[in-house]
Amino acid sequence: MWKIADTLELELPQDKLIRRLCTTLSGYLDQSQIDACIHAYEFGAAAHSGQFRKSGEAYICHPVSVAISLAEMRMDVNGIMAAILHDVIEDTPVTKKELATQFSEEVAELVDGVTKLTQIDSKSKSHAETQAENVRKMFLAMAKDLRVIMVKLADRLHNMQTLGAMPPEAKRRIARETLDIYAPIANRLGMSNIRHKLEALSFEVMYPRRHAVLKNAVKKARGNRRKIVDTIESSIKTRVEQAGLPSEVVGREKDIYSIYKKMLNKKISLEDVFDVYAFRIFCDNVDSCYRILGIVHNLYKPIPGRFKDYIALPKANGYQSLHTILMGPYGVPIEIQIRTHEMHRMAESGIAAHWLYKSEDDKSEKFQARANEWLRDLLEIQKSAGDSLEFIDNLKVDLFPQEVFVFTPKGGIIKIPRGGTVIDFAYAVHTDIGNACVSARIDKQLVPLQTKLENGVTVEVITASWARPNPLWLNYVVTAKARSSIRNYLKHFKQKEAISLGRRLLEKELQAMQLHLENIDDERIQAVLKVTSMHSLDELLEDIGLGNKMPFLIAKRLTQDNVNGAIKLDDNLQAQKSPLIIKGTEGMVINLAKCCRPIPGDPIIGFFNPGKGIVVHHYECRNSTEVRKKPTNWLDVEWSQDAVGDFPADLRLEILNRRGSLATIASTISELDSNIENVTVVDQDERVSIDQITLTVRDRVHLAQIMRRLKELSVVLKITRTKA
Incomplete structure (x- = not known):
């Protein structure tokens, strides 16, 4: 049959799996491509030789099972090979370079994208940090190639299906991680099939008793409901057929995890959840969807406020459908979803439809485009995230969107999560608009920036060239993009301000010694950088500006012959002659004390506050008495003649x-x-x-x-x- 068939003597589990894989691949790949997959299997089996899973089966069974899942989604040949080899870099001595030589650069990149960061020192990092690094790396690889996440989701699905041999604590940890990260990613990419499987498996592991109780209760309730379901289904079918619209009506079974979540969130009993009878109606085109909506609204009374049109306004993951809730016979609510067959395919497969249905049509391209747009936003967020844990926090915000649709003044539609503010909208339009926004109009009425947006409003953002993000905005924003952009701006703004202030402070001290920073030779600066363990002059100036280093001590080191020698602080007291001139609007590194609130014209004094810069107090402020006893901590400051502001x-x-x-x-x-x-x-x-x-x-x-x-x-x- 295939090459592999000639070499099989004993029917081992891995042999059965590779046969199954080849059978599935033969449905859409040619023989040379199947041979390439078999070569990957032989290479992977040799690399994993002697390795076994906790269940006792040969390790190679796991990657082949992952490849079978992807083959059922019609993944291309390189994606299948990457799935078979996805653990070789992590668990065997094989390197990325070897994979590139044996197969191709593309396969090596895909495997590397899925591989965990084995070089992380897990002793110095918590499990959360290690996992955050892994997820961050995976998203970077995803941004280059979406097949990385396909392999990773299939890998996670098989791991969840084979958790049996793991210790209970590890099972729960993996299940929690799956619910927190991987199931929402599958949802965000529109892959509801994989998402439901991951959620069901995780729920069973996390809460085995709750799962068993619910499963039995659902099984019992199902029989009693059959008659009502058949009556409603028959009524809908008859009416739709009378209108001459080809369609298919099916009763929709709620999965156990969805029932559990509804009970938990709405604090209702199983009877109340199971009171809702759910149906899906599939038809041929969009026009038929709206016509069928009219038919069912004539058949049963719609419940006000419970209609959603996801066809005109699709969800962020591309999901399209009409949702309505009606009051049916016997006073029971009926939930109906109306969509085309193509929309249903996309809803089940999401980004996988790009491979699964590519031969039939290219409409799956829009899913690819949506996913890429989301990944571009994530890439922007990860660049500005301080560390991996911050990135994960931002990611979680982005993975659970409940959208609100608002309009730009030109009629464009912008989606933001429910609870989003004008600031979130501004950053959704463009980062530069978010950074420069000062006010906004909602439906032509002026509103504050922290105003929460509602569906259907028109938002016009007012910007100014002098404006900059306010740290208080972090209390209002809900989108990951807005939060990371504000943090990133403030971090770099503070750094620039600190360098500028540090230079002014150092120049002031050097001027008292009749010197300028530009006149000091580079060798002496490098020597001082070495002594202070700094990598650059800007880093040293930033440290001075933040109050971590005293400017007159650095000035002394730059001017004395022995850079490493001790410094007499008494000499410095005579050196401080000219005060530092401030305007009070310098930014984040010169702060006006809240205890005495100095204003232009007041006699003032400045104190170094490590990490924050200079705090300016009124000369008569009681809080300044203690600090004034330490001469190295304060400096003379004066208001500038042209200080302006409120x-x-x-x-x-x-x-x-x-x-x-x-x-x-x-x-x-x-x-x-x-x-x-x-x-x-x-x-x-x-x-x-x-x-x-x-x-x-x-x-x-x-x-x-x-x-x-x-x-x-x-x-x-x-x-x-x-x-x-």
């Missing part, structure tokens, strides 16, 4: 406790071009109320004007500025 200031007011007092004060503050940020009632009795007000001012003169006007009001008894 700066918060705290006022303590004693006012008459009567109706309208606060309104009078607020309108006076507003008239003087200021804004109230916060009001706190500190104490109150029948006559007097003591309030703490935080307002924004331009400088000390502006604050004095406001305080003078407030003193003139009859309701104000006393007013003072709080500085500590």
